[in-house]
Amino acid sequence: MSLELAFELMMMLTSGCALLVSAWLFWRARNRRSMKALAGFGIMMALWCAGHVAVFYGQHGLGMALILANPLMPTFFLDFAIGFVNQGPGQRPWLGRLARYRGLLYAAAVLVSLLTLWQGGGDIIAFGPFEHYFVFRGSGWFNIGYTIFIGVLAHALLLWGFARQRGNRRRSIAAMFAAGAWGLLLATSFIFPSLGLLWYPWPMLLLPSYVLLLVYGVVRYQMLEVNAWANRALLWILMTGLLLGLMVLFSAMAGRLGMQALAAVPQWQLWLYSLLLLMLALALYQPVSKLVERLIYPGSRLDEQLLDTWLAQLRDADGWEALADAAQRLLARQMGQPVTVRLLTRPPLFEPSPGLELWCLHQAHGWQFRLRGFDDVTPGMRLTAEVFGSLLATRCGLLESSLQLAEAERKRVSEQHLVELGGLSAAMAHELRNPLNIISMATAGLEADRKAIIQDQLKRADRLIVDMLAYSGQLQIQPRPLALAPLLESLRPRFDWQQVSFDYCLPDNYHLYADPYRLQQVLTNLIDNALSFLRNHPDGRLRLEGGDTPGVLWLHNNGPAIEADMQAHLFRPFVTRRPGGSGLGLAIVQRIMEAHGGHIRHRHDAGWPVTFELYFPEEPTS
Known part of the structure; x- marks a missing residue:
């Protein structure tokens, strides 16, 4: 093989490697502009090498144009350095301003390339084994000088970042300097013929290694796939x-x-x-x-036995809280430091904590994991977290399916029970109301006192029948936007307040997305239940407030606090502490709220003895 052919093959190999690496980088970069700039650097190196090949084949004009375009190569690298250094905490405003004006840097590089090409900044000579070899002439020295200046500026910026960065970013900068020193050693021999030193550029035969080492040095601490390939x-x-x-x-x-x-x-x-x-x-x-695995992933100890242990302990968790606790314990033990594990159904609104965090997010295409704060751990420890996160995401999907099946079965049994209870209640209502009507008519000739006592008990029995039918019947809701203040005013005359004060505090034009009849039923049951305790309470107060979150209502009263042993059973049917109550009022309210897709719960942290929180979902946007 002739020396000219060897040089030509190395230029082709370098160009091919640079194009492949750049395409991979651009595909993996997503929204990371710094990595796209590094891909641009690789493309320019590929074109620069292609220019030499074009010169060898007699395409002198094309070859000189590609070679004299080399100022764009360090300009892309400078763009990459700006974005790479100015990431994470402690971003500098002056680097942000420099990034906004990066277009001027590219324009200057293009202008220098065009001017030197127009001025004839290069020539083609023959020496040694080469029949065609590019050398700089005249304005071409300004071209190479500008290229060197931008390259020095980019590496000076990286040196500045090295003094301020920590962890993996600092290691990446050190790797870039090592690769840069290797590239400078290789590229120096290209200039010798331009200086009159007609030496064969032996170091240029190793130029393909520079592209791979530079990119690997940059991304080895950023992208785990590179380490697997290496x-x-x-x-x-x-x-x-x-x-x-x-x-x-x-x-x-x-x-x-x-x-x-x-x-x-x-x-x-x-x-x-x-x-x-x-x-x-x-x-x-x-x-x-x-x-080799220890060299690439120091500290990593993954084997089949460890994976089986992880799977077994994650499989034992039968709920979300238990799964998060088990995952946090296993990962922290393997990492040798605290790790927070969060299982989330939607992207969180809070800022991540400074420590290590593993998030499992429920997304449209399934459960996915994300690592937070792992930028400064070794590649081996990050590999451990990646493998564990993949197992945890799979387990989250299986647990979700299991819980959904259990919930579906619970709802099926509950609905079947309500159907049976509804049929029984309807039959009982029919059978009970006939004798109750006869008793009511039979009291017509009694004294007023006895008649009043009997009529009160008949009303109580009728109210119990109505509550049973309401609880066991099928709930059909038709929600719509509803102004709450007018509804509250319409309810005032329906109650015997007996010196109990009632007020409400709502934002202007406050609306709920609810069924008007069912919402009235909810408020009636809650107010009536509260009044049964407040009428005998001095200075009784009842207050309705709109929460900070849309669709949230708080109903407060200053009556006697609910006992702790009663709070867990408040919304169960036939559980009551109200004299003469049926025990179905709060159970009916809960059914109505669930039919709306909302909820009701008791609150003891709102500054009142008794508070009920109601949540109605917002109106759908489509």
Whole structure:
């Protein structure tokens, strides 16, 4: 192979590697502009190498245009450095302003390239094995000087960031400097012919390694996939080198030690020896693989036994709180430091805490995990968190399905029970009202006192029948936007307040999305229930407030507080502390709220002895 062909192949290989890496970076960058700028740097390097290949094939105009466009290469790298350094806490305003005017940097690079091309900033010469080789002339030195200046500026910015960054970002900057030193060493030989030193640019033959080392140094602490790729690549490089080294060793020793018999071995026997060496390499594969894994992922100890342990303990959790506690305990034990695990049905509104956090989010396409605060941990520890997060997300999906099935079965049994109770209640109402009507008519000739006592008991029995029918019947709601203040005013005349004060505090034009009849039923039951305790209470007060969240109402009263043992059973049917009550009022209210998709609960932290919180969902947007 001629030296010119070797140089040409290395330029093609560098161009191909740069294009592939840039395409992968651009695909993985998503919304990370700094990584897109690094992809642009790789594309410009690919075009720069393609310019040399074009010169070799006699396309001098195209080749010179691509080579003289090299100011764009450090400009992309400077754009990357600005975005890379100015991330995380402690962002600098002056870097933000510089980022906003990055378009001027690109415009300047294009202008320098066009001017030097127009002024004829390069020439094509022949020397050594090269028939066509590009050298700088005249204004081309300004081109290369501007390129060097922008490159120095980008690395100075990285040096400034190195002094201020911590953790993985600091490690990435150190890796960039190491790759930059290697690239400078390789590229220096390209300039020698322009200085009159007609030396073959041997270091340029290793230029493909610069692209890979630079990109790997940047993203090894940012993207876990790169480390997995490097793990496999380094493994096969070591294995191939080991095999070749052993073959060379045997060949060299045979000649130098006078092993003529070995030197005269037939060709088929050499193939047999190679096969034996290959088997030896396969035997060394496992220990070498473990060594490489420790180099790439230091501190990582993942095996099948550990994964089985994780799966078993996550599977034992039968609820969301238990699952979060188990996950937090397992991951913290493996990481050797505290880790917060959050299981969320929607993206949180709060800011993440400074420590390590693993979030499992329920999204449209299933459960997904996110890592927060893991930027500064080693790649091995991040790999551990990634694997654990994947297992936890899978377990969240299975637990959700299990709970949904259990809830569906509970609702089915409850609905079946209500159907049976509804039929029984309707039959009982019919059978009871007939004798009650007869008793009511029979009291017509009694004294007034006796008649009043009997009529009160008949009303109580009728109210119990009505409550049973309301609780056991099918609830059909037709929600619509409803102004609350007029409804409250219309309810005032219906109650015997007996010196109990009632007021409400609502935002202007306060609306609820609710069924008017059912909302009236809810308020009537709650107010009537409160009045039964407040009428005998001095300075009784009842107050309705609109909560800070839309659709939330708080109904307060200063009556006697609800006993602790009663609070857990408030909304169960036939449980009451009200004299003469049926025990169905709050149970009916709960059914109505659930039919709306809302809820009711007792609050003891609102500053009043008794507070009920009601929540009505907002009106759907579509």
